[in-house]
Amino acid sequence: MRTAFRIATALLWLGVAHAEGPGPRATGDLGIIVEREHGSLQLIETSGNSILAKISGLGDLSHASAVFSRDERFAYVFGRDGGLTKVDMLERKIVGRVVQSGNSIGGAISQDGSLVAVSNYTPGGVKVFDARTLELVADIPAEFAKGKLSKVVGLVDAPGNRFVFSLWDAGEIWVADLSTPAKPVVDKYLDIGRNPYDGIITPDGRYYIAGLFGDDGLALLDLWQPQNGVKRILPGYGKGEEKLPVYKMPHLEGWAMVGGHAYLPAVGRHEVLVVDMSSWQVVKRIPARGQPVFVVGQPSGRHVWVNFAFPDNQYIQVIDTLDQRIVKTLEPGKGVLHLEFEPRGGEVWVSVRDLDQIHVYDTASYERQSLIESRKPSGIFLTPRAHRIGL
Numbered sequence: 001m002r003t004a005f006r007i008a009t010a011l012l013w014l015g016v017a018h019a020e021g022p023g024p025r026a027t028g029d030l031g032i033i034v035e036r037e038h039g040s041l042q043l044i045e046t047s048g049n050s051i052l053a054k055i056s057g058l059g060d061l062s063h064a065s066a067v068f069s070r071d072e073r074f075a076y077v078f079g080r081d082g083g084l085t086k087v088d089m090l091e092r093k094i095v096g097r098v099v100q101s102g103n104s105i106g107g108a109i110s111q112d113g114s115l116v117a118v119s120n121y122t123p124g125g126v127k128v129f130d131a132r133t134l135e136l137v138a139d140i141p142a143e144f145a146k147g148k149l150s151k152v153v154g155l156v157d158a159p160g161n162r163f164v165f166s167l168w169d170a171g172e173i174w175v176a177d178l179s180t181p182a183k184p185v186v187d188k189y190l191d192i193g194r195n196p197y198d199g200i201i202t203p204d205g206r207y208y209i210a211g212l213f214g215d216d217g218l219a220l221l222d223l224w225q226p227q228n229g230v231k232r233i234l235p236g237y238g239k240g241e242e243k244l245p246v247y248k249m250p251h252l253e254g255w256a257m258v259g260g261h262a263y264l265p266a267v268g269r270h271e272v273l274v275v276d277m278s279s280w281q282v283v284k285r286i287p288a289r290g291q292p293v294f295v296v297g298q299p300s301g302r303h304v305w306v307n308f309a310f311p312d313n314q315y316i317q318v319i320d321t322l323d324q325r326i327v328k329t330l331e332p333g334k335g336v337l338h339l340e341f342e343p344r345g346g347e348v349w350v351s352v353r354d355l356d357q358i359h360v361y362d363t364a365s366y367e368r369q370s371l372i373e374s375r376k377p378s379g380i381f382l383t384p385r386a387h388r389i390g391l
Contacts, residue, residue: 025090027071027072027073027089027090027383028072028343028383028384029045029046029047029383030043030044030045030046030052030072030089030382030383031043031044031045031046031340031349031380031381031382031383032044032066032075032077032087032089032380032381033349033351033358033374033377033379033380034061034064034066034077034377034378034379034380034381035061035374035375035376035377035378036061036062036064036353036376036377036378036379037061037062037375037376038056038061038375038376039056039057039058039059039060039061039079040054040055040056040057040058040061040375041054041055041058041075041077041087042054042055042372042374042377043055043089043092044349044372046342046347046349046382049347049360049369049370049372050372051372052092053092055087055092055093055094057094057097058077058079058083058085058094058097059079059081059083059085059099060079060080060081060083061077061079061080061378062080063080063105063106064077064078064079064080064378064379065077065078065106065107065379065381066078066379066381067107067108067109067116067385067386067391068109068381068383068385068386069109069113069131069386070112070113070386070387071113071386072089072383072384072386073088073089073090074086074087074088074089074095074131075087075089075381076107076109076116076131078104078105078106078107078118079104080103080104080105081099081102081103081104082099082100082101082102082103082104082118082120082122083097083098083099083100083104084097084098084099084100084104084107084116084118084129084134085097086134089383096133096134097134098129098134100118100120100127100129100136101118101120101121101122101123101127102120102121102122102123103120103121103122104118104119104120104121105119105120105121105151105152105153105155106118106119106153106155107119107155108155108156108157108163108390109131109157109386110131110157110161110163110178111157111158111159111160111161111162112161113131114130114131114132114161114181115128115129115130115131115137115161115178115181116128116129116130116131116134117129117155117157117163117176117178118155119152119153119154119155119165120151120152121151121152122151123141123149124141124142124143124149124150124151124152124167124169125139125140125141125142125143125149125152126139126140126142126152126155126163126165126176127139127140128140128163128178128181128184137181137182138178138181138182138184140174140176140184140186142167142170142174144167144169144170144172145170148169149169150167150168150169150170150172151167151168151169152165152166152167152168153165153166153167153168153196153197153198153199154166154196154197154198154199154200154210154211154252155199156199156200156201156208156389156390157201157389157390158175158201158205158208158223158389159205159223159389160177160179161177161178161179162175162176162177162178162223163175163176163178164176164199164201164208164221164223165199166192166196166198166199166210167196168195168196168197169195170190171190171191171192171193171194171195171196171214172188172189172190172191172192173188173189173192173196173199173208173210173219173221173230174186174187174188174189175187175189175208175221175223175226187226189221189226189229189230192210192212192219192230193210193212193214193215193217193219193232194212194213194214194215195212195213195214195215196210196211196212196213196219197211197212197213198210198211198251198252198253199211199252200252200253200255200390201223201389201390202257202277202390203257203388203389203390204389205223205389205390206222206223206224207220207221207222207223208220208221208223209221209233209252210252211252216235216236216237217232217233217234217235217236217237218232218233218234218237219231219232219233220232220233220280233280234275234280234281234282236282237266237267237273251293251294252264253390253391254293254294254295254296255295256295256296256297256304257277257297258297258301258304258321259301259321260276260277260278261274261275261276261277261283261321262274262275262277263275263295263297263304263319263321264295265291265292265293265294265295265306266285266291266292268291269291270287270288270289270290270291271285271286271287271288271292272285272286272288272292272295272304272306272319273285273286274286274324284324286319286324286325286326287326288306288308288317288326289308289312289315289317289329290308290309290311290312290313290315291308291309291312292306292307292308292309293307293308293309293313294306294307294338294339296339296341297321298341298345298348298363299341299343299344299345300345301321302320302321302322303318303319303320303321303327303363304318304319304321305317305318305319305339305348306318306319307336307337307338307339307350308336313334313335313336313337314331314332314333314334314335314336315329315330315331315336316329316330316331316332316336316339316350317329317330318330318366328366330361330366332350332352332355332357332359332368333352333354333355333357334352334353334354334355335352335353335354335355336350336351336352336353337351337352337353337377337378337379338350338351338377338378338379338380339380340380340381340382341363342382343382343384345363346362346363346364347360347361347362347363347369348360348361348363349380349382350380351374351377351378351379351380352377353376353377353378356373356374356375356376356377357371357372357373357374357377358370358371358372358373358374358377358380359371359372360372
């Protein structure tokens with residue numbers, strides 16, 4: 001009987017392994033690549049730099065982003081068409097999907113992993129869903145005047161099961177406490193500046209910063225001392241001796257924060273700004289190859305990698321943060337959109353849209369280690385993001 005049971009158990013396990021893939025695996029080296037024009041994802045693993053599966057049926061991914069469950073098994077993908085899609089990366093398939101608005105711009109997952117929030121343009125506001133079932137648990141309309149709803153941007157998670165976001169039309173920052181999901185408590189900070197277009201939270205969860213499209217400068221809210229209100233920082237941000245056309249507004253989430261400094265793209269300038277995070281003053285301007293879009297720090301903090309807007313989007317430049325100068329220029333090809341470092345920083349994955357390729361570089365030698373075919377790739381998201389605030 002005991003031998004028969006062992007054989008039956010072994011056969012059952014082999015059957016499960018065959019159904020789900022080559023065998024049992026953990027999730028720590030998994031990730032997804034967004035194929036923006038095809039409504040599909042590529043499921044990847046970073047130990048061998050390979051594609052495990054293609055997952056289709058995710059709708060409009062033209063401005064897609066993703067977050068992960070705390071156990072790293074599930075990816076929640078936010079589509080521009082208002083779609084929220086839950087993907088099981090072990091079973092390699094969609095396990096839930098809801099079209100929750102007409103136009104969505106991103107989302108976040110709560111500190112305890114139980115809630116997924118989505119920011120919407122149409123209708124303006126934030127909807128919050130049960131991460132397990134995708135059932136709606138809270139609806140927060142971004143009403144700033146009677147009958148008027150604002151587009152919501154810059155949604156991030158904050159400690160204490162809170163979400164922080166900005167209202168484009170109203171010029172406000174809202175902090176929503178979802179400790180009791182059915183009864184969110186919302187604190188509103190008014191008159192922060194015109195047309196906030198994006199937001200970022202510092203890795204320690206203390207500062208929320210909104211970029212302002214309608215004003216020079218940025219709006220900063222100290223979440224440890226919210227009673228002090230919002231203050232304006234970097235009043236000259238976006239200015240320069242010679243105004244240049246802005247080909248693409250840089251993403252605030254692409255800032256690198258290392259060694260007490262923030263490295264951020266200068267708007268419309270061929271520069272990376274170095275900002276002292278204790279005073280929020282610019283301490284250096286580093287000339288760059290083009291207009292920076294993402295300024296991304298390696299996990300060690302020693303180097304920062306920069307990509308650029310058109311017409312210089314075939315380049316990547318690397319800044320040494322020790323002496324704050326560019327030490328390497330790479331040219332993967334036209335349409336470099338996104339960079340994602342492996343957790344320990346040994347390699348970086350780069351999407352090269354116009355070549356339909358993903359390039360993986362060794363961060364010490366700058367040699368390309370892998371080339372992966374991908375249809376119009378954009379965002380690359382690896383599962384260790386599950387354990388970082390604001391990603």
